[in-house]
Amino acid sequence: MPHKKKKIALVIGAGSVKCAAALGMWKVLEKEDIHFDMLVGCSGGSIYASAMAVGFSLQECIDNTKKLWNKSVTEQRNWRALASVILPGFFKFDNRFSLMSDAPILKGFKTVFGEKTFADAKTPLYIMTTDFETGESIVQHEGKIVDALRASVAIPYIWSAWRHNGHLLIDGAVSNPLPVDVAIREGADVILALGFQSPLPSKVKSISRYAFYINSLMTNSLLHSNFAFHNAAHHAEIVPIFPEFERPIRLFDTHEIPYVIEQGEKAMRAQLDYVNRLLES
Secondary structure, eight states: OOOOOOEEEEEEOOOGGGGGGGHHHHHHHHTTTTOOOOOEEEEEEHHHHHHTTTTTOOOHHOOOOOOOOOOOGGGSSHHHHHHHHOOOHHHHTTTTOOOOSSHHHHHHHHHHTTBBGGGGSSSOEEEEEETTTOOOOOEEESSSSHHHHHHHHHTTTTSOOOTTTEEEEGGGGGGGSSOOHHHHTTOSSEEEEOOOOOOOOOOOEEEEEEHHHHHHHHHHHHHHHHHHHHHHHHHSSSEEOOOOSSSSSTTTTTTGGHHHHHHHHHHHHHHHHHHHHHHOO
């Protein structure tokens, strides 16, 4: 009796530009005729998961990353919010505080994904976000992809929370930086879990660097604890893919994408025999 085809999921965790390693994994698996049955993304990983799910080619994914994720998205300060820190009574400080305006990054998302919804995805897509008011992980699987992306990358202090589907949402990495539990819940048999350590800034010279530093500390702690729990309690096969980088890859180092893709290929090839055995067993 032939084996039932196993469902394979790719989970792309938070990691900004390093998430491009998913494209390297994709290249290796395509050559092996291994295709994903679902894609799960968190924070920066949600950008690549979405691009792959809607059917962009490898080169389109690379080109779109450079449009979506570069230093220009943090160049427009949110001066009113900054003023609210100094004069909270006058400028009405609230839970939508952010150091940066979201106009540039939102424009990029709309340019690339337009009015596409989750229903338009060629591969089932799930995007992790966090409920600002409860801390609960909220998985996005319906509605406009742009709304889910904007919420999933709402890094605390940097971009404001995003109201969507009745929730005030922030960065998925705050609650679940590598959401393998989503793939387990959706019935994946083999889960490729692509995760990254968030780098700590070498020098904290500004309020934005301070924000990134605190966020990285929290994300790294959650990454290790959540992954250890699900790896011990899972009912599916979880294959950890943690690419190694011989040099620092900073938040907006899009010029490093070719190198990051190579490291993704290398990390995937190291696990390829094992993945093939899992799929054949």
